[in-house]
Amino acid sequence: MGPFIRAWKEMYGLDYTKRWNFTPAIKPGDELQFGKVIGQVQEGAFTHYILCGSERGKVVGVASGSVSLDEPFGELESGLEIPGCHEWPVRMPRPYKKKFAPSTPLVTGQRIIDFLFPLARGGAAIIPGGFGTGKTIFEQSVAKFADVDIVVYVGCGERGNEMTEVLTDFPELEDPCTGRPLMERTVLVVNTSNMPVAAREASVYTGITIAEYYRDMGYRVALMADSISRWAEALREISSRLEEMPGEEGYPTYLATRLAGFYERGGRVVCLGDGGREGTVTIVSAVSPPGGDFSEPVTQSSQRIAGVLWALDPDLAHRRHFPAVDWRKSYSLYAGTVDEWFRDHVSAEWPALRGEMMGLLQREEELQEIVQLVGIESLQDQERIVLLVSGMLREDFLRQSAFSENDAASHPEKTYYMLKAILSFHSLCRELLGKGIPVEKVLALPFREELGRMKELPAEGFREEALALIGRIEAEGRAGP
Ligand SMILES: Nc1ncnc2c1ncn2[C@@H]1O[C@H](COP(=O)(O)OP(=O)(O)O)[C@@H](O)[C@H]1O
Ligand SMILES: [Mg+2]
DSSP states (O other), X not given: OOSSOOTTOOOOSXXXXXXXXXXXXXXXXXXXXXXXXXXXXXXXXXXXXXXOOSOOEEEEEEOOEEEETTSOSEEETTSOEEOSOOXXXXXXXXXXXXXXXXXXXXXXXXXIIIIISOOBTTOXXXXXXXXXXXXXXXXXXXXXXXXXXXXXXXXXXXXXXHHHHHHHHTTTSBXXXXXXXXXXXXXXEEEOTTSOHHHHHHHHHHHHHHHHHHHTTTOEEEEEEEOHHHHHHHHHHHHHHTTOOBOGGGOBTTHHHHHHHHHHTOXXXXXXXXXXXXXXXXXXXXXXXXXXXXXXXXXXXHHHHOSEEOOBOHHHHHTTOSSOBOTTTOEETTHHHHHHHHHHHTOTTHHHHHHHXXXXXXHHHHHHHHHHHHOGGXXXXXXXHHHHHHHHIIIIIIOOOTTOTTTXXXXXXXXXXXXXXXXXXXXXXXXXXXXXXXXXXHHTOTHHHHHHHGGGSOSTTHHHHHHHHHHHHHHHHHHOO
C-alpha cells in the first residue's frame, strides 16, 4: 500500500495463505491451557513454537504436516477448533509462571559495556544522551552483536532514514551466533517522526508484546527501543488532548507508572505450559533528554527502574571518542551478579581487572587536575606512567568504532586479552622504574603502537597473537639491565 496504510483499509499482520509444515506436540486426550506449546513450524533457521491462546478443554484431533493459518491446527471435545495463532492486547503483559532475578550476562560485544557496565539477560538498561551522542549507532550495534535469539527493534519517533539503514544493512549482515542473515532473527517495529502519535504510543507496547511472545517460546529476546522519550512525548500529547491534568514538564502525572509498567515487562521467567521453559526479555532503551539534561522526568523515572545506566557524554562525542559512554556517570547493578559467569567462561581475574582499570581511570582524573594547575613536571615518575597507561586504556581499549571491520564487536575473550596486555605493559613500566631506569626511557618503550593496533587484529588467531605480545612484554621485564 506504499508507505502508509490508507484510511478504511484493513491489513493483516499475518499471511493466512502461506502453508507451514506443522509438527504437533499435543495428542488427543491432552488438556489445553494458555501458553501450552501445541506444536512447531520451521521459519527459516528458526523454530517457531505454536502457543495455545485462550482455548480450553480436551483435545480430540490434531493436524499434522501442511497447514495454513486459516485452517484448524486441531479440534477440541467441545467442537471448537484450535487456531494456529491468537490475538493479544498489547497494553497487557503476557502471563508467565514465575519471575527470577537475572543471573547471566547479555554479551553485547561492546568492551565498555561487557567489561565495565555489564547488562544481564532479563535486565533493563537505559542510554540517555543528547543529540548526536551516538544512541542510535549504539542501539544498532547491540542489536547486531548481542548474544540473543531474537531482537525486537522499535524505532519510535526518530528519523526515518535510520530505519531505512536497518532495513538495508541487516539482511546483508550475518548473525554472529548462527551465521544466517541478521534479519532472520530481527523484528522491526517502525514508527518514524512523521507518523501519528497514537501509533507511536502503541509502537512500544507492540514491540514488548512481540518480545514477550518469543519469550513464551523459551527464547532469549532483546528489545531495543529508540527512543523512549519520543514515546513519552506521545503520551504527553495524547494526555493534553484528553484535557488531563499535566504533571512535571507537561507530562501526564502517570508517566512514571507507565514507564515502570513498560520496564516491568522485561525479565527472566519460567513460561506457562509444561516443560519449565525459561525465557528472557532484556530491554535496552535510548532516552533523548532535551538539551542533554538528565534531570528531566523521562530520564529520572527510567533511571529509577533500570538496573544499568550508560550515560552518553557530549564531550566524548565531540572528541569522536565512541562509544561516548561516560565511565564516571554510568553504572551497572548487575556487575556483581554476572561476574560469576565471566569468571567461569573467560577468566577468574575478570572482576579484579575491572577494579584495577577503574582505579587507573580515577587516578588519571585526579592527576589531570594537578597537571592543569602546576604542569606535568610536578608529577612523580610513577604518576606519569599512570597517565600513559590510562590514556591507552581510554584510546585503545574503551574506544571502539562501530564502523571498523574487526573491532565493531569484541568477544569477551578479546576484551580480556586486550586489557591483560595493556595492564602487563603497566607492570613492565613500573618494574623498569623500580630498577632505576629513567622515566623518559620507559615512556619511549616500543610496545605502545603495537598495543594500539591490537584491536584491529582479526578474530582468528587473536588469542595467540595477544599471548605472544604479553609474553614479549613480560620477557622485556625479565631481561632488563
Ligand atoms: N560507535 C561509534 N563508532 C563510530 N562512530 C560513531 C559511533 N557512535 C556514534 N558515532 C557517530 O556519531 C554520529 C551520531 O550518532 P547517532 O547514533 O545518530 O546519534 P543520536 O542517535 O544520539 O542522535 C554517527 O553518525 C556517527 O558518525
Ligand atoms: Mg538517534
